[in-house]
Amino acid sequence: MAATSAAAMAIPLLINLLRGAYDLASVTTTHAKLLKLGAASSVASSNHLLVAYCRCGSIALAHHVFDGMLDRNVVSWTALMSGYASAGQPSAVFALLRTMARSGVPPNAFTFSTAASACALLANAGLGRQVHARAEVSGDARDNFVATALVGMYGKACRVGDARAVFDAMPATARSAVSWGSMLSVYAQNALGHDAIQLFTEFRTNGQDMAPNHFMLSSVVNACAGVGRLSIGKCVHGMILRLGHEDNDVIAVALLDMYSKCGCYEYSKMVFDRIKQPSVIPYTSIIVATAKYGLGRTALSLFSEMVDRGVQPISVTLIGVLHACSHSGLVDAGLQLLRSMRSKYSVAPCASHYTCAVDMLGRAGRLEAAFELANEARVEGNDDLMLWSSLLSACRNHKRLDLATMAGEKVSEFSTAMAWEKVSELSQEVAGALVVMSNTYDSAGQADEAAAVRSDMRRRGIRKVPGCSWIEIKDVAYTFYVGEVSPAGERAGEVMLLLDELECKMREKGYKGRLGSDRVFDGYEEDGDERGKGVMVGVHSEMLALGFGLLVIPKGMGIIRVMKNLRMCYDCHEAFKLISAIVEREFVVRDLNRFHHFRMGSCSCNDYW
DNA sequence: ATAGGGTTAG
Structure with a gap:
């Protein structure tokens, strides 16, 4: 008992x-x-x-x-x-x-909610829909946790519209900070930074005075990074400090990344230096930042510091270091790393590492070595495409039609099997490569071949997304397309006058490029004519954004920052250098994969890009 | 007793 x-x-x-x-x-x-x-x-x-x-x-x-x-x-x-x-x-x-x-x-x-999050892990919208349907029938879909899990599930499966529909169907009072955060991260993770920022604004007005938590804050910072919205990013940084989240490592990495993607390497470094025991992720992030700024030596020293501290590099870290070597012309250091990474760091080189290395050799003009490496890599499937298209660009830059044709043939093998009706990263890669091919023929004086590639593209409906550039002025982003000055609003006329004037001054300094009209088909931007009668025919979007920036950002306000969704064009690069000397101002251009800081007639990349 | 967000890449 x-x-x-x-x-x-x-x-x-x-x-x-x-x-x-x-x-x-x-x-x-x-x-x-x-x-x-x-x-x-x-x-x-x-x-x-x-x-x-x-x-x-x-x-x-x-x-x-x-x-x-x-x-x-x-x-x-x-x-x-x-x-x-x-x-x-x-x-x-x-x-x-x-x-x-x-x-x-x-x-x-x-x-x-458990089932929905399992669907999210699988990124399987089909299964997710079944779970959603059964939850609707049982009435559990009204539960805040279930609805929030469904938002995340649709987001992970790239069904942004479905995610938003679930979010919108929740009664406003039922939305928790987690629900808002979940929707926000759906936008941020699907490269819809503008929508994420918009939703964050909505949260601050309709969120019933809920304080943003660290999950939400890191998503917004991430969104700002994606679209290069520095001023919003700084504002969110302020909130992070006020709410006491600055010591959260995930937030710190998001901030670091945001500053690096907004053209402020120094700020990135400051955020990094505040992290007490940086793990591989902050190290990788800062190394990738140095790569974008062409700071190859800094990348190598950060990398060895990391290894000395016993932090084990992962695949992405090595991509970052290789990328840094590539952008700084540290070819031998890069090759050595590629050859020793398996034995030294137990990371097997994959297609991305080879692509980086091939790109590095290509930039340095060592095209035969690049070809050898590309053949040796024997990577499979779609990764192969990146390898050859990067080689193709290098051949064009070094005016090697013979080798370009070989690389072009490899790329063409992909284009036959491609689904063109929908724009994907892959189809853009092939489209880009075909454009490079056409231009290579052009610069080799084979105009007929060049035209054949272009008409083939037209016939098959292969097209590139239009290039655009944007500039942030007082928290508002102004987006420009080739030839269209209209986003400048009532100042459009002034932008045109200013650019004309600058072109004259550049000519005096020996500028041989073209600002507009009869410029070559450079593939980075489509002709302007189908987007309405462009008032400045052929003038590239980055140039229009710069012109607008010069007008509305007073000289004392510092650096003019321009973002572009594609690579910066060579002629514009030359022009930006000259203009920085003529108007005695600094510009930072964020391109698809790196930064250019123009100052006193030259660029931080030393024309190596 | 069981559930829902965040960071690094080209």
Whole structure:
């Protein structure tokens, strides 16, 4: 009798121990004690055990407990599913869902949100839709957790519209900070930075005075980075400081990345230097930043500092270092790294590393070596395309029609099997390569061949996304397309006059390029005629954005920052250098993959890009 | 007792 009552008193204590257990040893010890007391088999204790095993990452033992249960309720099923989802085995979740349905235990909101997040892990919108439909039927879709999980699920499956529809269907009062954050990250992760920033503004006005949490803040910073909105980014940085989130490492990395993508390497470095024990991710991020600024030596010293501190590099880190070597002409250091990365850092070189190295040799004009390496790489599938198209660009820049033709043929093999009806990263890569091919023929004096490539592109409906450039003025982004001055509004006329005037002064300084009209088909921007009668025919978007910036940003306001969605064009690069000397101002251009800082007639890239 | 967000790449 006495023993039994002692046991009855011990059980709640043991359950409490399970609740706080994060290591396997204490869970198994407690499990043994419960068994001795004969108290391990009730649904409640079994569920506690199951959850505790999952928490310690021991999904096998959790499943063992589950198998031994005579009775299982919805908690047992859901807890095990959740265990599998966090163990990165989403498929097991669906197997359990099916057996659960057969066993007659109805799912609840917990089950649906777990199932939705498993679909998110798989990025499978088809399965996700089924889960969504069943939750609608049961009424659980109205649950805030379920709706939030569905938003995230559609987002991970790239169904941004569906995600927004779920978000919009939630009653405004039901939206938690997590719901807002989830929607925000859907935009940020799907490269819709402008929408993310817009939603953040909405949150601040309609969010019922909820304070943004660190998840939300890192997503907004990420969005600012993506679209280069420095002033908003700085403003969010201010909020981060006020709310005391500056020591959060994820936030720090987001800020670091934002400053680096907005043309402020020094700020990036300051944020990095405040991180106490930088892991591989901050190191990788700062190394990638140095690469964009052509600071190859700095990249190498950061890399060795990292290794000396015992931080193990990962694949992306090495891509960053190679990229830095490439942009700084540190060819031998880069090649050495490529050759030794497997043995020294246990990272096997993949297609991206080879592409970087081929690009590096190509830039340096070592085209034969680049070809050899490309052939040696033997990478497969679509990664191959990047390799050859980067080589093709290098051949064009070094005016090697013979080698360009060989690389061009490799690229063409892809273009035949391509689905052109939808714009993808891949189709853009091929389209870009064909444009380069056409121009290579042109500059080699083979106008007919060049025209053939272009008419072939037209016939097959292959087109590049239009190039555009934007500039942020007082928190508003103004986007320009080739030949269209209209975003400048009532100052359009002044922009045109200013550019004319600058062109005259540039001619006096020996500028041979073309600002507009009969410029060559450079492929980076389409002809302006189909976007309405461009008032400045052929003038590139970066030039229009610069002209507008020169007019509206007074000289004392410092650097003019222009963003472009594609690579900066060679003629514009020359022109920007001259203009920086003529007007005695500094410009930073953020291109598709790096920065150019123009000052006193020259560029930070030293024309090596 | 079971559930929902965030960072590095070309």
